[in-house]
Amino acid sequence: MDHPPGRTPARVKDRPTWLISRTFARSSGLLAAGFESRGRGLRSYHYRLLAALDEWGPASQADLGRGTGIDRSDVTAALSELESRRLVERSVDPAHRRRNIVTITQAGVEQLLELDNVIDGVQEQVLKPLTTAQRRQFIALMAKLLATEDESPNG
Amino acid sequence: MDHPPGRTPARVKDRPTWLISRTFARSSGLLAAGFESRGRGLRSYHYRLLAALDEWGPASQADLGRGTGIDRSDVTAALSELESRRLVERSVDPAHRRRNIVTITQAGVEQLLELDNVIDGVQEQVLKPLTTAQRRQFIALMAKLLATEDESPNG
DNA sequence: TAGGCTATGTTGGTCGGGCCAACATAGACT
DNA sequence: AGTCTATGTTGGCCCGACCAACATAGCCTA
Numbered sequence: 001m002d003h004p005p006g007r008t009p010a011r012v013k014d015r016p017t018w019l020i021s022r023t024f025a026r027s028s029g030l031l032a033a034g035f036e037s038r039g040r041g042l043r044s045y046h047y048r049l050l051a052a053l054d055e056w057g058p059a060s061q062a063d064l065g066r067g068t069g070i071d072r073s074d075v076t077a078a079l080s081e082l083e084s085r086r087l088v089e090r091s092v093d094p095a096h097r098r099r100n101i102v103t104i105t106q107a108g109v110e111q112l113l114e115l116d117n118v119i120d121g122v123q124e125q126v127l128k129p130l131t132t133a134q135r136r137q138f139i140a141l142m143a144k145l146l147a148t149e150d151e152s153p154n155g
Numbered sequence: 156m157d158h159p160p161g162r163t164p165a166r167v168k169d170r171p172t173w174l175i176s177r178t179f180a181r182s183s184g185l186l187a188a189g190f191e192s193r194g195r196g197l198r199s200y201h202y203r204l205l206a207a208l209d210e211w212g213p214a215s216q217a218d219l220g221r222g223t224g225i226d227r228s229d230v231t232a233a234l235s236e237l238e239s240r241r242l243v244e245r246s247v248d249p250a251h252r253r254r255n256i257v258t259i260t261q262a263g264v265e266q267l268l269e270l271d272n273v274i275d276g277v278q279e280q281v282l283k284p285l286t287t288a289q290r291r292q293f294i295a296l297m298a299k300l301l302a303t304e305d306e307s308p309n310g
Numbered sequence: 311t312a313g314g315c316t317a318t319g320t321t322g323g324t325c326g327g328g329c330c331a332a333c334a335t336a337g338a339c340t
Numbered sequence: 341a342g343t344c345t346a347t348g349t350t351g352g353c354c355c356g357a358c359c360a361a362c363a364t365a366g367c368c369t370a
Contacts, residue, residue: 008223009206011271016278016290017182019297024179025328026301027172032355043355051164062318068163071358076320098318098365116166123171129300135171138300141293142174145284146181180357187326198326217347226329231349253336253347 027126034118040085042115045070045078050087050112053104060099087111182281189273195240197270200225200233205242205267208259215254242266 012018035043048068053059056067065075079102082088087108093099104112127135167173190198203223208214211222220230234257237243242263248254259267282290 009203009210011206011210012203014294015274016281016294016297017186017274019294019301020175020179020182020281021327022301023297024175027175028355031172045356048164048167051166055164055166060318070356072318073320073322073359074357096318096366100319119170119172126175126300127171129303130296134296134299137292138296139169139171139174141285141289141296142171142178144289145282145293146174146177148284176356183326200327215347225327227347228330228349228351229328251337251347255348 027122030122030125031119034122035115038118039115040111042081042111043078045074046082046087047112047115047119049075049078049082050104050108050115053088053102054109054112058101058103060093060096061102062099064102082108085111182277185277185280186274189277190270193273194270195266197236197266198233200229201237201242202267202270202274204230204233204237205259205263205270208243208257209264209267213256213258215248215251216257217254219257237263240266 008018031044035047039047048070049064052064052068059067061075061079062072064070064079065072068075070078079088079090083090085107087105089103089105090100091103093101127138130138163173186199190202194202203225204219207219207223214222216230216234217227219225219234220227223230225233234243234245238245240262242260244258244260245255246258248256282293285293
């Protein structure tokens with residue numbers, strides 16, 4: 001993730017795609033460190049699922065997948081891990097017996113709050129080199145960069 | 156990579172780390188598409204290695220690894236693939252018989268130029284939503300974000 | 311009512327980028 | 341001579357992201 005002595009080939013090092021990938025590496029490295037130190041072995045999928053359940057209330061696995069952008073199969077796996085930690089409960093939807101209704105537990109809510117803190121700290125670390133105004137700019141630029149995605153599928 | 160109907164949990168969707176990860180997903184998706192269409196099955200490791208060899212001249216695998224930030228073992232694998240396509244040649248360093256001297260071939264240079272074109276096109280696609288001034292800002296902000304890495308190891 | 315279609319959860323893969331451990335051995339340094 | 345480091349290589353792991361296939365529940369329609 002670091003390659004510090006790094007010269008980096010010239011045709012690589014100034015390209016936006018390269019900067020983006022380094023930025024992501026930095027961000028996800030800090031995130032991973034945060035999860036490792038206070039995340040009890042959970043990963044980003046778990047956080048996204050807990051967050052979705054907390055905000056949207058109980059949901060089926062398929063809905064969770066659609067809402068979070070996580071593949072159905074990965075949702076299944078991640079939920080099993082959350083369930084074994086009692087952070088989440090699965091029950092069959094009586095109206096639709098093929099469907100599971102997933103609910104966040106009290107312990108899940110608490111874990112989520114803890115992860116919130118970890119992640120908020122990481123935001124600070126990631127943006128540390130920038131001034132407040134620059135942070136705002138940076139965020140706005142990324143938002144604009146991504147805005148197309150929402151409007152035109154496959155855009 | 157897309158998750159278009161995506162609402163995305165609120166505590167997730169506005170965090171810089173999330174925007175960074177989406178930006179990266181967009182960028183690397185476009186890159187992958189470019190490599191697939193005109194990259195003859197090569198991937199980013201191959202490009203980085205070819206670029207390094209082209210710019211720095213023949214080098215040992217260890218030096219390539221250090222220069223590009225690619226792990227020694229991955230350098231070995233990627234070079235084998237490049238070698239089998241005749242884009243690169245390995246020869247034993249007579250002065251240090253444990254060391255390989257890797258050289259880019261003419262075909263390698265040509266492939267590199269082709270990849271350059273592909274990748275330049277991707278830069279354009281990635282930044283398309285931004286104005287020229289915004290692109291400059293965005294690049295400058297990322298450069299600043301990453302500048303710490305060079306100065307303080309593990310920073 | 312029977313047949314087909316879709317949605318759901320699950321299993322079991324693949325891939326790329328990034329790591330790490332272990333090993334044999336070539337050179338260097340003591 | 342003995343130790344230490346550097347090199348290339350093999351083989352593994354992890355995470356995030358996909359995909360294919362499957363059984364089956366529920367639907368909608370011929």
